[in-house]
Amino acid sequence: MRIQxxxxxxxxRMADERNRLIHTFGALAELGEEVSNKQSFQETxxxxxxxxxxxxxxMRGGVARYSPFAHELSxxxxxxxxxxxxxxxxxxxxxxxxxxxxxxxxxxxSQAKVLPFFQVYDHSFEQSGLELFVPLVxxxxxxxxxxxxxxxxGEPYTSYDREIICAMARHIGVxxxxxxxxxxxxxxxxxxxxxxxxxxxxxxxxxxxFAAAIDRKDKYTEGHSVRVGKYSEIIAxxxxxxxxxxxxxxxxxxxxxIGKITVERKIINAPYRINAKESSELNKHPGVGxxxxxxxxxxxxxxxxxxxxxxxxxxxHGYPDGLYDxxxxxxxxIVNLADSFDAMTTDRPxxxxxxxxxxxxDLQRNSGKQFAPEIVQAFFKGMYNELTGVSNExxxxxxxxxxxxxxxxxxPMLKNAMNGIAPTSNLTFLx
Numbered sequence: 001m002r003i004q005x006x007x008x009x010x011x012x013r014m015a016d017e018r019n020r021l022i023h024t025f026g027a028l029a030e031l032g033e034e035v036s037n038k039q040s041f042q043e044t045x046x047x048x049x050x051x052x053x054x055x056x057x058x059m060r061g062g063v064a065r066y067s068p069f070a071h072e073l074s075x076x077x078x079x080x081x082x083x084x085x086x087x088x089x090x091x092x093x094x095x096x097x098x099x100x101x102x103x104x105x106x107x108x109x110s111q112a113k114v115l116p117f118f119q120v121y122d123h124s125f126e127q128s129g130l131e132l133f134v135p136l137v138x139x140x141x142x143x144x145x146x147x148x149x150x151x152x153x154g155e156p157y158t159s160y161d162r163e164i165i166c167a168m169a170r171h172i173g174v175x176x177x178x179x180x181x182x183x184x185x186x187x188x189x190x191x192x193x194x195x196x197x198x199x200x201x202x203x204x205x206x207x208x209x210f211a212a213a214i215d216r217k218d219k220y221t222e223g224h225s226v227r228v229g230k231y232s233e234i235i236a237x238x239x240x241x242x243x244x245x246x247x248x249x250x251x252x253x254x255x256x257x258i259g260k261i262t263v264e265r266k267i268i269n270a271p272y273r274i275n276a277k278e279s280s281e282l283n284k285h286p287g288v289g290x291x292x293x294x295x296x297x298x299x300x301x302x303x304x305x306x307x308x309x310x311x312x313x314x315x316x317h318g319y320p321d322g323l324y325d326x327x328x329x330x331x332x333x334i335v336n337l338a339d340s341f342d343a344m345t346t347d348r349p350x351x352x353x354x355x356x357x358x359x360x361x362d363l364q365r366n367s368g369k370q371f372a373p374e375i376v377q378a379f380f381k382g383m384y385n386e387l388t389g390v391s392n393e394x395x396x397x398x399x400x401x402x403x404x405x406x407x408x409x410x411x412p413m414l415k416n417a418m419n420g421i422a423p424t425s426n427l428t429f430l431x
């Protein structure tokens with residue numbers, strides 16, 4: 001052969017190797033990009049397998065994920081395998097030990113039949129024409145495996161081919177490990193969410209039980225604290241508060257009278273209007289309630305403030321501190337309205353509950369004096385929405401009773417009361 005012929009063959013070989021190198025680097029770059037994308041994990045595995053097989057013109061192959069709990073490999077993506085190829089492949093302890101020791105490097109199937117894994121699945125591997133098995137080991141942790149058949153050219157795998165397979169298999173292994181880590185984080189997050197929900201339910205149930213215990217001291221107002229909690233919850237929702245804040249308003253309502261546990265039963269249960277001395281004793285309950293609740297670490301920090309200030313008025317004529325408007329914590333303003341409304345709409349030993357028209361007129365008249373106008377408006381809106389069918393919830397019906405909510409002309413009465421409130425901001429009039 002002439003010298004120039006040697007040069008031409010050498011140049012052609014170098015050009016082929018260069019093109020293959022460029023193609024391989026391109027495939028690796030695509031694989032890295034594929035792994036980093038936040039698309040479907042199954043789609044990532046299918047595309048990754050396609051890139052691996054295409055880079056070396058491999059006819060068939062598959063990717064499996066390892067489960068340390070089930071001690072098995074589960075196929076995630078396959079191409080060119082027979083329909084009877086097993087979708088899950090069990091591993092024994094010796095298999096796992098050998099694959100971990102081998103690390104991320106191709107194992108020739110024909111040379112590994114000493115291992116139980118290849119003995120058990122010898123027929124399936126032979127029928128599918130498998131030549132290489134690559135354990136996916138990342139940070140000394142088995143995460144899966146890659147199965148590879150023969151090359152389309154029929155040529156044996158070279159050391160260069162094996163290096164390329166290792167590089168691409170590492171990407172696939174990292175993708176599986178990331179998915180495993182995300183799945184574990186999601187599992188723990190779900191466990192924490194359930195734990196939080198259980199704690200929250202326990203807390204709320206405890207609060208309701210405490211509220212019921214407070215009310216049992218007064219046989220005439222049993223259920224008062226629970227109703228105030230429900231009304232406070234409705235107001236907070238109508239004001240557009242967030243879910244946690246709404247729960248906080250409900251808890252504040254449930255516990256607003258906790259200070260009454262120190263008041264003598266005969267004063268609370270007096271079947272008459274109590275005198276000045278008894279009234280002074282009863283009026284200590286907001287401060288006592290604050291002292292009881294303040295040391296407790298509540299999920300909603302304003303709960304003690306509602307207990308202390310729910311008898312304050314915007315005009316400064318309330319107690320215990322005679323606060324004016326903006327000096328009063330907002331949660332206390334909400335509980336104040338809920339507490340007053342329940343007092344007006346329930347029977348007491350010395351008076352019957354007031355009819356709807358009187359209650360609406362009282363709340364309208366005292367808006368801006370005792371009650372914050374926007375809070376009254378929010379409360380009325382919740383009732384109006386239930387009466388007109390805008391809301392399917394029957395909360396007012398359950399709390400007030402069917403007869404009360406079906407009072408003749410209650411909707412026009414409520415409209416007039418809403419439209420008669422002197423607003424602190426622009427309010428929409430109902431026609």
